[in-house]
Amino acid sequence: MAKRMIIMLLLVALVLGGIFGFEAFRAKMIKQFLAGFGNQPQTVATTVAGQQPWQPQLSAVGSVRAVNGADLSLEVPGIVDQIQFKSGEDVKAGAPLLTLRSEDDVAKLHSLEAMADLARITYERDQKQFKVEAVSQQVLDSDAANLKNDLALAEQQRAIVAKKFIKAPFDGRLGIRQVDIGQYLQAGTNIVTLQALDPIFVDFTLPQQALSQLQLGQKVTAVIDAYPGQSFTGELVAIDPKVDTATRNLQIRAAFKNPDHRMLPGMFATTSIDTGTPQQFVTLPQTAITYNAYGSTAYLVDDQGKDDKGQAKLQARQVFVTVGDTRGDQVAILKGIKAGDQVVTAGLVKLRNGSPVVINNSVVPSNDANPVIKENQ
Template identity: 55%
Template sequence: MTKRMLIMLGTVGLFFGGILVYQLVLKPVMMRKFIPVGVIPPQTVSTTKAEFSEWRGEFQAVGTLRAVRGADIAPEVPGVITAIEFQSGQEVEAGAPLVRLNAESDLARLQSLAAAAELAEVNYQRDQKQLEILAVSRAVVDADAANLKSAKAQLAEQQALVNKKFVRAPFAGRVGIRAVDIGQYVTAGTKLVTLQALDPVYVDFYAPQKSLGKIVPKQKVTLSTDAFAGEQFIGEISSIDPKVDPATRNVQVRATVRNSKRSLLPGMFATVSIATGGPQRFITLPQTSVSYNPYGDTVFVVEKQKGQDGKASLLAQQKFVTTGSTRGDQVAILSGIKEGDTVVTAGQIKLRPGVPVIVNNSIQPANDPAPRPKDQ
């Protein structure tokens, strides 16, 4: 019985001893043999060559178009519309009649006051002649003169009221769609139609305060809008607001743009481009190449290095860069890398300094200086 127990204990001891020897001795040896310690698998990335390209100093902003002269035409007095003298969308001259209001009673009163003014004139002339022969006193003539002035003033006042019954275009331009009909009663201030002078037009936009030194009156601007793709409109800066908005640190700028075809309409938005300097050369990369961090902007550069076995391999090295302006998908690099460096454009999120890489440029990120939206 004791002998069997010893044999069983010995067998169990050998079994667990073998497991312990395997775990502590054989397994590490096998792992070192088949899995090299400290070897980092290479990461697949796409790259591009750092090259110089020409940049034009340019400032762009989104602006809003407004007419040099524009107004919603409304009557100064109430009344019933008796005639509409224009067609919607018509070009009209300054002073052209637009709407007539009922003025019969006002015209009748005008004739009455005109007759009273004529009578006051006759009385004044008669009494002046009588004063020469001392038939009347100076006081009578003075009273006649005062009555004449009062009558003429009342006549002028009534004439002004009658004139207000005839609504005229205050300036030349294009009328919009009429908002009233014949026979409609309108009060003072009721919109009748909009009138807009379309050539030239203003474009108002905002510029950051750092751009103020590059923007001056009479400077040329180029305007484009998605309503007329591929067409550019030329103008110049006409005024700069003398105050910077303390909330946004932006200043309002106004440019005047020729609009001979009357194609630009008030209220449209447009892109304003201003050339702010001569052409410059900068190393240019896709914006996806740069990792923007609070501690500094970085890129990964691929370098060829030889290992201990003498074989060359591609390793990623991180470098700090100073970025400049952007245009479309591109960014200008002011310092940190040199022309000809191989820069990672995609896949850098998997990298850290010294990591081996495999370059696969079958798919490249967008690198267009002036991208346009595409209809899918």
């Protein structure tokens, strides 16, 4: 019995030893495989860091708005009698646009004007009679009051009749007509929009820290995605004297000449204002920088000499960098990289400090200071 127990224990030990030995062997092989894989050269794209002139700028997004713009409507209700404009045409201030039916109001106006004329005749006759003491001062005063009252009623009715007509309040371009002849309009119904398009404003906001860099008359450049590759030049015309307490931002307004009416109210615009004098900075594509909570980093490529086959041995080295402003696809480097350094611009995700690399610059990230969105043809 004891002999059988010993044999069983030996068999169990042999089986367990085989299992643990296999697991140790497998772990060793996996470790060797991963180590060998980690030493495989990683393919990256690189660029040589160089200095470029860098114009400090303040950038913001804003909206285009007309110098004068209004959705026209009438103060009184009525039925549309005449439409005297065409959608999309340019009009001058005072041009008639629309008339409501006003026969009853005009007839009432004539009646009130006739009563005012009669009151005037009566007053003038009583003035002559008063001179010969044919009427009393009381009668003359009553005639004067009646005349003033009738004139006021006629003027009131004249104002009501005038509200049956709408005229262009300023020069501008009309939008699309929203009403038709014979349509009954409630007071305040939108008839058409009128927008003054030249000059035109762009409103945007900047943080309060930018106030010391702003002054009236400063050049402002605007880019609108409706016109890729083009920019519009204007000038700063107004700075709001109050800072928004919720955002601590300043409201800024720039004016642009717009003779061809290409900029339209409501458009989205990206604005920039040059500040200070141009400086020289090392610039890199933004893809070359990895932003982390503990600091921004980049990878440099170091030449480690030749391998056994006579080929260059290249190695990635991680460095901390201090970055400045951005423009387009570029970022300014203030510290950590100098002109002439070879910097990795693509393939950073698979790198670690000391990784061997192979350079392939057949496809490189964009490095344009003023990128343009290209429309699909």
